[in-house]
Amino acid sequence: MASKKMSDGGLPVIARFEVRHRNYLAPDGSINRPLPAFASDANLLTALYRAMLLLRNFDRKAVALQRTGRLGTYAVSLGQEAVSVGIASAMRAEDVLLPSYRDNGALIWRGVKLEEILLFWGGDERGNQFSGPVQDFPFCVPVGSQAPHAAGVAYAFKLRKQPRVAVCMFGDGATSKGDVYEAMNFAGVHKLPVVFVATNNQWAISVPLRLQTGCETLAQKAIAAGFIGEQVDGSDVVAMRAAAEDAIATAREGQGPRFIEAVTYRLGDHTTSDDALRYRSADEVQARWKEEPITRLRSYLVGQKMWSKAQEEQLAAECHERVEAAVERYLATEPRRPEIMFDHLYAELPETYAAQRRQLAGDGDA
Amino acid sequence: MPEVTLVEAVNLALARAMEDDPDVVVLGEDVGINGGVFRATVGLQTRFGPERVLDTPLAELLISGLCVGMAAQGVKPVGEIQFMGFLYPCIDQLVNHASRIRNRTQGRLTCPMVLRTPHGAGIRAPEHHSESTEAMLAHIPGLRVVIPSSPERAYGLLLAAIRDPDPVVFLEPTRIYRAAKGEVEDNGEALPLDVAFVLREGRDVTLISWGAMLKETMAAADALAADGVAAEVIDLATLKPYDEATVLGSVAKTGRCVIVHEATRTGGFGGEIAALIAERALTSLLAPVARVTGYDTIIPMARLEQHMMPSVDRIVTAARKACQFS
Numbered sequence: 203m204a205s206k207k208m209s210d211g212g213l214p215v216i217a218r219f220e221v222r223h224r225n226y227l228a229p230d231g232s233i234n235r236p237l238p239a240f241a242s243d244a245n246l247l248t249a250l251y252r253a254m255l256l257l258r259n260f261d262r263k264a265v266a267l268q269r270t271g272r273l274g275t276y277a278v279s280l281g282q283e284a285v286s287v288g289i290a291s292a293m294r295a296e297d298v299l300l301p302s303y304r305d306n307g308a309l310i311w312r313g314v315k316l317e318e319i320l321l322f323w324g325g326d327e328r329g330n331q332f333s334g335p336v337q338d339f340p341f342c343v344p345v346g347s348q349a350p351h352a353a354g355v356a357y358a359f360k361l362r363k364q365p366r367v368a369v370c371m372f373g374d375g376a377t378s379k380g381d382v383y384e385a386m387n388f389a390g391v392h393k394l395p396v397v398f399v400a401t402n403n404q405w406a407i408s409v410p411l412r413l414q415t416g417c418e419t420l421a422q423k424a425i426a427a428g429f430i431g432e433q434v435d436g437s438d439v440v441a442m443r444a445a446a447e448d449a450i451a452t453a454r455e456g457q458g459p460r461f462i463e464a465v466t467y468r469l470g471d472h473t474t475s476d477d478a479l480r481y482r483s484a485d486e487v488q489a490r491w492k493e494e495p496i497t498r499l500r501s502y503l504v505g506q507k508m509w510s511k512a513q514e515e516q517l518a519a520e521c522h523e524r525v526e527a528a529v530e531r532y533l534a535t536e537p538r539r540p541e542i543m544f545d546h547l548y549a550e551l552p553e554t555y556a557a558q559r560r561q562l563a564g565d566g567d568a
Numbered sequence: 569m570p571e572v573t574l575v576e577a578v579n580l581a582l583a584r585a586m587e588d589d590p591d592v593v594v595l596g597e598d599v600g601i602n603g604g605v606f607r608a609t610v611g612l613q614t615r616f617g618p619e620r621v622l623d624t625p626l627a628e629l630l631i632s633g634l635c636v637g638m639a640a641q642g643v644k645p646v647g648e649i650q651f652m653g654f655l656y657p658c659i660d661q662l663v664n665h666a667s668r669i670r671n672r673t674q675g676r677l678t679c680p681m682v683l684r685t686p687h688g689a690g691i692r693a694p695e696h697h698s699e700s701t702e703a704m705l706a707h708i709p710g711l712r713v714v715i716p717s718s719p720e721r722a723y724g725l726l727l728a729a730i731r732d733p734d735p736v737v738f739l740e741p742t743r744i745y746r747a748a749k750g751e752v753e754d755n756g757e758a759l760p761l762d763v764a765f766v767l768r769e770g771r772d773v774t775l776i777s778w779g780a781m782l783k784e785t786m787a788a789a790d791a792l793a794a795d796g797v798a799a800e801v802i803d804l805a806t807l808k809p810y811d812e813a814t815v816l817g818s819v820a821k822t823g824r825c826v827i828v829h830e831a832t833r834t835g836g837f838g839g840e841i842a843a844l845i846a847e848r849a850l851t852s853l854l855a856p857v858a859r860v861t862g863y864d865t866i867i868p869m870a871r872l873e874q875h876m877m878p879s880v881d882r883i884v885t886a887a888r889k890a891c892q893f894s
Contacts, residue, residue, distance in 0.1 A: 330672050331673055354633065354636060388634065543671075548710065
């Protein structure tokens with residue numbers, strides 16, 4: 203970029219940096235470069251495929267529930283399923299995930315039940331009390347504010363010499379926040395076992411990437427924090443899995459943090475409360491459908507004879523069944539008495555609030 | 569027992585907590601080799617190592633957010649914010665995370681952290697170094713806000729804060745960091761949180777304050793005693809949740825109450841106490857509840873700061889007026 207050139211005046215260059223881009227599968231499912239070793243494992247590839255398809259089915263049902271008044275505002279992953287699934291698939295159970303509110307795919311992979319995710323979006327804290335790894339963080343709604351937590355979690359791992367990794371996920375908008383930079387900077391200083399993943403889906407609600415940053419890549423933001431940032435085709439689940447494996451292994455070995463910029467596209471609205479046609483054209487979205495991750499992986503799998511039409515039909519039925527069963531359990535969740543809003547305020551409820559609790563419960567006059 | 573200053577008592581409590589519990593970690597700007605700008609952490613890094621006493625980058629939001637992450641892992645972080653005026657970037661972390669991660673996850677994750685910060689004016693510090701915005705913090709559900717007024721209470725309450733399973737903001741009255749001296753036995757014994765301390769008993773008027781203002785409040789009680797007025801002085805000590813029973817019990821006895829705080833008047837914590845008394849002790853009152861507070865101005869820079877803060881005279885005048893009312 204011409205504007206970034208300065209006259210050198212014979213001044214020496216004291217540092218040079220580079221950012222690499224990772225991609226294996228082209229949008230049509232053909233191969234751009236030799237695949238990583240794990241890709242010969244048909245079971246793993248089909249597991250990634252199943253997880254992405256389940257997520258898409260789940261999203262569709264969640265939106266239907268929202269439209270019919272049975273769920274609150276919901277954030278779909280449409281078009282970016284490969285990011286959360288690819289990342290989570292490379293984590294170990296004992297690692298800690300710090301997700302943003304659009305990372306359902308990672309939670310599901312890590313064992314959170316579908317009905318628990320529905321409970322969260324249905325306005326019930328029990329959704330965060332989930333069946334995933336007990337130290338995983340809940341969805342983070344204030345954008346990017348979970349990044350310092352990830353650094354703190356990773357610091358605890360390092361302090362206790364535990365071979366665990368914190369994985370922090372956020373969107374392109376979050377990279378504009380000081381929280382994210384402050385966390386990355388600290389992680390760089392202490393070479394912490396943490397991987398930062400920015401899902402660059404091009405849009406932060408209505409604000410396009412070009413208004414979010416003047417950088418060519420988000421990955422280069424890691425350079426300022428002293429570690430490697432890699433740009434990955436976030437619609438290629440093979441690339442996401444490979445990048446995550448590499449970054450997580452590096453972090454686990456004590457070689458410090460990594461940053462992954464997953465370049466993808468949000469094919470859906472920001473949430474069910476959003477109408478993306480207010481700020482971007484249907485043509486733009488239509489064009490990006492050609493890159494989406496599920497068709498891409500299916501084309502590859504079918505081409506490799508790893509996946510058949512019969513399997514596809516069976517999977518569709520399984521997804522439908524699993525989602526419907528989860529919805530039934532969600533809708534059948536017993537309501538709670540209102541005074542439970544006091545029960546996890548403190549380890550032990552101070553008397554002054556206990557009086558308010560009694561009032562709410564209808565057996566006090568406070 | 570050795571006599572120590574308030575800041576030395578803070579240091580003793582930190583060292584004791586670190587000695588007793590390997591999970592306690594101290595972090596902040598300049599807390600390591602420098603021992604903190606007020607020397608509250610002096611000697612800790614040498615004794616406990618740079619992993620447990622770490623100098624963070626100059627980023628307050630980070631310090632508070634790191635505490636949340638560490639605490640979720642069962643580490644017990646004690647973060648230091650160099651001055652209360654630099655605490656504000658931490659508000660997002662305190663409101664959205666520290667105070668509510670227990671509730672958000674229904675007890676799955678908790679936040680046993682302490683955030684320490686110097687509180688108040690009166691040391692002729694530069695701009696932004698003299699804040700007393702404790703009421704802002706006391707408004708946050710799920711948080712504890714604690715402020716000692718003597719070396720003994722600094723030691724005992726800080727130990728309690730560190731051992732508490734929930735997040736505590738621990739405000740340290742800068743003006744009496746060194747001016748307050750007292751005997752402290754480094755015996756590892758904590759004082760109770762959520763409990764007010766009656767520093768002086770009296771039957772005529774209740775004076776309620778916290779932190780450094782107790783110095784003026786106690787002096788006012790002395791002056792009133794010379795006039796034959798027996799003032800009861802309460803150190804609130806924990807502002808959130810505060811000890812309503814002790815406040816109400818005292819007002820039931822005296823029928824008169826003067827609340828003293830350095831912070832600005834409107835929306836100050838004195839209003840909360842006055843409202844409690846109005847709701848629950850109106851029939852005991854012999855005079856309107858009075859507030860002696862900082863004026864509703866920006867805390868002036870060094871040359872005028874003394875004029876903003878409540879003086880002994882203002883407290884005495886308010887107490888006399890209450891006594892003369894009926």
